[in-house]
Amino acid sequence: MTVDFEQRDEFLKMSLFEPSICFQCGTCTATCPWSELLETPMAVRKMIHQAQLGVMPKELLWFCTTCKMCEERCPREVGIVKSLLAMRKIAFKKREIPTEFERMLWNVLEQGNPFGDSQSMRENWARNLDVKDAKKGVDVLLYVGCSVSYDPRLQKIARSLSTILDSSDISFGILGRNEICCGDSVRSTGENAFLETLIEENVRNFKSTGAKKIITISPHCFDMFIDLYKNYGLETEVVHYTQLISELLSNNSIMMPNKLNKVVTYHDPCYLGRYHGIYDEPRNILEGIKGLDFVEMKDSKENSLCCGGGGGRMWLETEPDHRFSDIRVKQSSEVGAEIMLTACPYCIQNFEDSSKVTGTNMEVKDLSEIVAQAIGCSVE
Numbered sequence: 001m002t003v004d005f006e007q008r009d010e011f012l013k014m015s016l017f018e019p020s021i022c023f024q025c026g027t028c029t030a031t032c033p034w035s036e037l038l039e040t041p042m043a044v045r046k047m048i049h050q051a052q053l054g055v056m057p058k059e060l061l062w063f064c065t066t067c068k069m070c071e072e073r074c075p076r077e078v079g080i081v082k083s084l085l086a087m088r089k090i091a092f093k094k095r096e097i098p099t100e101f102e103r104m105l106w107n108v109l110e111q112g113n114p115f116g117d118s119q120s121m122r123e124n125w126a127r128n129l130d131v132k133d134a135k136k137g138v139d140v141l142l143y144v145g146c147s148v149s150y151d152p153r154l155q156k157i158a159r160s161l162s163t164i165l166d167s168s169d170i171s172f173g174i175l176g177r178n179e180i181c182c183g184d185s186v187r188s189t190g191e192n193a194f195l196e197t198l199i200e201e202n203v204r205n206f207k208s209t210g211a212k213k214i215i216t217i218s219p220h221c222f223d224m225f226i227d228l229y230k231n232y233g234l235e236t237e238v239v240h241y242t243q244l245i246s247e248l249l250s251n252n253s254i255m256m257p258n259k260l261n262k263v264v265t266y267h268d269p270c271y272l273g274r275y276h277g278i279y280d281e282p283r284n285i286l287e288g289i290k291g292l293d294f295v296e297m298k299d300s301k302e303n304s305l306c307c308g309g310g311g312g313r314m315w316l317e318t319e320p321d322h323r324f325s326d327i328r329v330k331q332s333s334e335v336g337a338e339i340m341l342t343a344c345p346y347c348i349q350n351f352e353d354s355s356k357v358t359g360t361n362m363e364v365k366d367l368s369e370i371v372a373q374a375i376g377c378s379v380e
């Protein structure tokens, strides 16, 4: 193998020298869930090792869902995801990215969302609700995110959360048609210059509302704001809605009088669990709902198997026998759950598809939807 010194130096700089502490044990390769599904295994250790010599991986690089399972087990705490994203940045510079990403990037540039839907439709989910315009000034800003704003199924999550906040007397606002993508999908492509512009525009937008707290629905937006936005001047407190609801319940600011006699399980989204250690809050919420029988599914908490949607995989084709979400839905069914709960829009989309494909017909819900039900709010 010929060493490409220039590319090697670029990779080491972009990965912040994370791989330099790797001692080649191979735990990451053995841990990566793709190794069981792909004919050519996702050789994570080898990919990192070769990148240190300036040789970049090609197709396999785009399979990574950035689930962080490998990092969870790495004995040296190597920033494996950051290293893989550094490889994607180099691939982007050489314009060697999947074509599906090109369309998605144009959509974010032109309409502020990856789907290319009109910016003016972004607030349609709130049409019959009395939600404040954050541009007029608010203490609490609800950042809705792209999938939840545009997907008719996922819009129900925003409406559920909105009614929960109303019942707790939290006065909040949304940016509506002025809200734009958080940039999570852009980050996955390895694009950096446009990502920076996007972040700067969002930070300006958020600051203009005067909000002291930002609530996010998607764990991916949450991670972007916590992980990246701080470097661009965002000082506002950012919480995921599961943290907020858990807090509201513990100080009796919301009541859940309705009894729901159902067996439920909970899937830990990677970007809430492994990324931010939010494992207890969702479970505390479920514990507070009368009548619920909560069962842990296989591979919960730190061992949660990714739904397959992270790392930009939502925009790429996944072969029918390569779907982690199929495995996850079956695991829910195996523990006798009637409802599979989670707290991430990507997970909901993938699990609902898998529920039909696998024939389990598992009901899939977001935590906010079951909380709204327990409170007694009717949400359409």
Ligand code: SF4
Pocket (backbone or CB within 6 Å): 021, 022, 023, 024, 025, 026, 027, 028, 029, 044, 045, 048, 073, 074, 075, 076, 077, 078, 080
């Ligand atoms: S698990 Fe960590 S130390 Fe082991 S090969 Fe992978 S990156 Fe290197």
Ligand code: SF4
Pocket (backbone or CB within 6 Å): 031, 032, 033, 034, 042, 044, 063, 064, 065, 066, 067, 068, 069, 070, 071, 080, 081
């Ligand atoms: S982040 Fe997940 S998908 Fe990516 S290499 Fe690590 S274990 Fe595999």
